[in-house]
Each structure stands twice: as C-alpha cells, then as structure tokens.
Amino acid sequence: MIRRLARLLREVARGLPDPERDPDLGPFCTYLRQRYGRHALDLPPEAWEEGLLALIAETIADGWDRYGAPSAARDPEGEGYIASAEVGPETILARGQTKREAYREARRAWVKRLLGG
Structure with a gap:
C-alpha cells in the first residue's frame, strides 16, 4: 500500500511546476530533499517509498515519545x-x-x- 501511495505522490509531483511550493505535497517534497540531498523529482521511486515509510515511522515514534x-x-x-x-x-x-x-x-x-x- 505504501509503495503504491508513494508512486502516486511522485506522479502527482511530476505534473506540478514546483512540487515544493504545493501546499499539500510541498512539505513531503522538502522532507525528501532534506533527507536525500537532491530535489524530490530527481529521486527514484524507491526513495519516495523509503522516504514515506521513514516519515510515517518518525511521526509515530515521535508521538510515542511525546504522548x-x-x-x-x-x-x-x-x-x-x-x-x-x-x-x-x-x-x-x-x-x-x-x-x-x-x-x-x-x-x-x-x-x-x-x-x-
């Protein structure tokens, strides 16, 4: 499921003039750039999958630590x-x-x- 979702996000981003400026997709594209040191659109689909999994895991772990x-x-x-x-x-x-x-x-x-x- 995450693989398909990440690939869908990548396809949507490819159709935008500057995905990092998009109000919905921008934060994730910025996260990918910061994580991998390259523009999100220059990353392979596997990096989008790994990045999405990492972001979800970080969010849950941070919530566990905080609450x-x-x-x-x-x-x-x-x-x-x-x-x-x-x-x-x-x-x-x-x-x-x-x-x-x-x-x-x-x-x-x-x-x-x-x-x-």
Whole structure:
C-alpha cells in the first residue's frame, strides 16, 4: 500500500511546476530533499517509498515519545475494558469486551490522529 501511495505522490509531483511550493505535497517534497540531498523529482521511486515509510515511522515514534502509547484497564463502570491515549490536548477513549480489543481500538485512533486523520 505504501509503495503504491508513494508512486502516486511522485506522479502527482511530476505534473506540478514546483512540487515544493504545493501546499499539500510541498512539505513531503522538502522532507525528501532534506533527507536525500537532491530535489524530490530527481529521486527514484524507491526513495519516495523509503522516504514515506521513514516519515510515517518518525511521526509515530515521535508521538510515542511525546504522548506515550495507549493503555488499557478494566472498565470501572461496567464489564469489559477501557483504553485511553493522549494526542495533544485530546484524550482518546475506546471500550472493548477484552483488554486486547479495547487497546487495539485506542491504538488505531491514536495512530490515525498522529498521522493527521
């Protein structure tokens, strides 16, 4: 999935006069230039894939360092479990019948928020 997404981003960038000035694609193109020391359009598709994976991994690792990972415990108000996570001022809460289920749901929401969704 990341490979296809990175290749799509590269194709979109190739159609722009200056991809680094594009409000949506520009930050990623700048990231690639800084990472590889060459203009994004001069990079092969593999560099776009590696760069996108690295950016996603960095974003998640930075979020983990800054906010900590989600945690889960028994729900004190009922049956099952509740998991929580923080992303900035926002708290994520998820409930599940099992600890694993609650933690998984909180983790999905946490990663989604870290990545801007």
